[in-house]
Amino acid sequence: MKQFTRVMKALSDPNRVRVLKLLQRENLCVCNIQEFLKLAQSTVSRHMKTLEDAGLVEHERQGTWIIYRLTDNQESVYGAAMLAHLENWLEDDKELEQMRLKRDQVIENTKLCIT
Amino acid sequence: MKQFTRVMKALSDPNRVRVLKLLQRENLCVCNIQEFLKLAQSTVSRHMKTLEDAGLVEHERQGTWIIYRLTDNQESVYGAAMLAHLENWLEDDKELEQMRLKRDQVIENTKLCIT
């Protein structure tokens, strides 16, 4: 039960869902996520911890960067199912489209940590 | 997005999940749900509103009782998917088992509003 509600709670915040939708396309460092979402760094860091505690993302250090990615081999059936759904869900969301435009701008300026 | 996060938030509380798991077996009035969950009536009523706003349950009046049931024809793809998952998920949960025992007792005493 706790494991299930933890995943649901992680998915109940729009900014965290935006992070997951971003990570569908590419693995990202905190600073880029911060830039796309226009949130304070500390706020993003906390959201990432919530997502990681729910088993939805995992991280890896690359120098000074912490690269986050969607968890591949889920230990949680709930997380796995929800990530699978999110591949299709919200694909035509207007808000997310805006965020992707921002992402494309950053990529043009080659300010992406991981290319 | 809002529709999605509303469903996720509704599912992020253990008591609300318990209600949904109960409703899998039979439609129930508020007073019985209150009895199974051991919560104040006002608390149950608010949880039911949250679930209904998320499109997960719907209600029907039968005399003085309000009978709640899982929504059949979901207008929301998210709600439909989650209710489908919940048919299988948490089936072996210990906490839920306790709640079902309580339910069985009530049924023995024929205190169930809807039989």
Add this chain to the structure above:
DNA sequence: TTTATATATCGCAATATGGCGATATATAAA
């Protein structure tokens, strides 16, 4: 070692959430 950059953590403020009891409302029965 010092400096710079990236990230995590802490403390605070505003708001949301979930519990309750009291009360309002609606229906059915007397």
Add this chain to the structure above:
DNA sequence: TTTATATATCGCCATATTGCGATATATAAA
């Protein structure tokens, strides 16, 4: 109409959440 029962809503309190800036920590470069 009065009474009883079921449910919804309101107000309150304790706690959780989410935002931020400030600060601690970790790595890389100078």
